[in-house]
Amino acid sequence: MVNPNHLAHLKQGAVAWNQWRQENHPDILGDFSRADLSNMDLSGVNLSKAKLNDANLSGANLRGANLNQAKLWRVNLREANLTGATLSEAYLNDVDLSGLNLSGIDFSEAWLEKVNLRGADLSNANLTNATLNGANLENANLDGANLFGINLYQANLPGVNLGGLNLEEADLSEANLQGVTLEGANLEYTAIVETNLQGANLKGANLKTANLTDTNLEDANLEGANLEDAVLFGALLTNANLNNANLEGVDWTGESS
Numbered sequence: 001m002v003n004p005n006h007l008a009h010l011k012q013g014a015v016a017w018n019q020w021r022q023e024n025h026p027d028i029l030g031d032f033s034r035a036d037l038s039n040m041d042l043s044g045v046n047l048s049k050a051k052l053n054d055a056n057l058s059g060a061n062l063r064g065a066n067l068n069q070a071k072l073w074r075v076n077l078r079e080a081n082l083t084g085a086t087l088s089e090a091y092l093n094d095v096d097l098s099g100l101n102l103s104g105i106d107f108s109e110a111w112l113e114k115v116n117l118r119g120a121d122l123s124n125a126n127l128t129n130a131t132l133n134g135a136n137l138e139n140a141n142l143d144g145a146n147l148f149g150i151n152l153y154q155a156n157l158p159g160v161n162l163g164g165l166n167l168e169e170a171d172l173s174e175a176n177l178q179g180v181t182l183e184g185a186n187l188e189y190t191a192i193v194e195t196n197l198q199g200a201n202l203k204g205a206n207l208k209t210a211n212l213t214d215t216n217l218e219d220a221n222l223e224g225a226n227l228e229d230a231v232l233f234g235a236l237l238t239n240a241n242l243n244n245a246n247l248e249g250v251d252w253t254g255e256s257s
Contacts, residue, residue, distance in 0.1 A: 002035040002055075010037075014045035014065075021046060038076075088126075098136075163201070213254060 010017045010032070021028060030050035039059040046066045053073040057080050064084040071091045082100065088108045098118040108128040112135055121141045129149040137152075139159040147162075149169045156176045163183040173193040181201045190210045199219045206226045214234040224244045233254030 001031075002033055003031040006030050007032060007035055010042075010045075011040070014042050018044070018046045043081075 006028070009020050010030070021030070030047055032047075032055050033051050034054045035052075036056045037060055038056045040057075041061045042065055043061045043063040044065065045062070047070050048066045048068040050067075050070045052067075052075050053071050054075065055072075056076045058076045058078040059080060060077075061081045062085050063081050065082075065086070067085055067087045067090050069089040069091075070087075072095060073091060074094050075092070077095060077097060077100065080100070082102060082105060084104070086106050087110055088106045089110060090107070091111045092115055093111055093113045094115070095112075096116045097120050098116045099120060101121045102117075102125055103121050104124045105122075106126045107130045108126045110127075110130045112130060112132045114134040115132065116136045117132075117140050118136050118138045119140060120137075122145050123141050124144040125142075126146045127150050128146050129151075131151040132155050133151060133153045134155060135152070136156045137160055138156055140157075142160060142162060142165065145165060147165050147167045147170055150167065151171045152175050153171050154174045155172075157180055158176060158178055159180075160177075161181045162185050163181045164185060166186045167182075167190055168186050169189045170187070171191045172187075172195050173191050175192075175195050177195055177197045177200055179199045180197070182205050183201050183203045184205060185202075186206045187210050188206050188208045190207070192210055192212050192215050194214045195212075196216045197220050198216050200217070201221045202225050203221050204224045205222070207230050208226050208228045209230060210227075211231045212235050213231050215232075216236045217240045218236050218238045219240065220237075221241045222245050223241050225242075226246045227250055228246050229249040229251070231251045231254065233252060
């Protein structure tokens with residue numbers, strides 16, 4: 001439950017809270033579990049490592065806020081302003097972020113399991129090594145986002161444009177990528193096991209050493225793609241376009257060392 005003393009200081013404003021925490025109580029992280037912080041002006045607030053699970057932050061102004069390593073399970077962020085906020089290593093499992101403007105936000109190494117990001121603007125966001133297992137990214141905008149090492153296991157991504165993005169060392173296993181654009185994307189060392197890529201556009205994509213075991217590539221466009229040393233054991237390639245694709249060293253047997 002929320003700590004009444006912490007809440008009282010926070011309600012004095014971000015400047016007062018930051019000063020109180022820094023000068024008098026540097027070891028206090030802040031417990032705002034289940035607190036009603038709706039429509040509050042928290043711009044520039046330092047809530048790093050704070051407990052915000054089940055809190056109501058709908059309509060709150062979190063512009064430039066530091067939420068690094070904060071715990072935000074099941075938090076309500078509808079219509080919140082997160083412009084310039086830092087959410088690296090934050091915990092946002094089961095949070096509804098659909099339709100929000102999250103452009104340019106630092107989500108590196110954040111936990112976003114089963115988060116609803118449908119229609120969200122994640123352009124230029126930093127999602128390096130973030131975990132989005134089971135997340136819904138349908139029709140989300142990821143233009144210019146950094147997806148290096150991102151975990152999208154069982155994520156839902158129809159209607160997403162991943163063209164030209166860096167997905168090196170990412171995990172796309174069992175994700176729904178049906179019809180997704182991956183033209184020119186870097187998928188080197190990426191795990192794409194048992195993934196639905198039916199009809200996806202992978203023209204010119206770098207799939208060198210990618211693991212595509214049991215992946216559905218039916219009707220996919222792989223024209224000019226680099227599949228050197230990729231694993232395609234059990235992959236469904238019916239009607240796939242492999243014109244000018246580099247298939248050197250492809251493992252069709254699943255016995256690659």
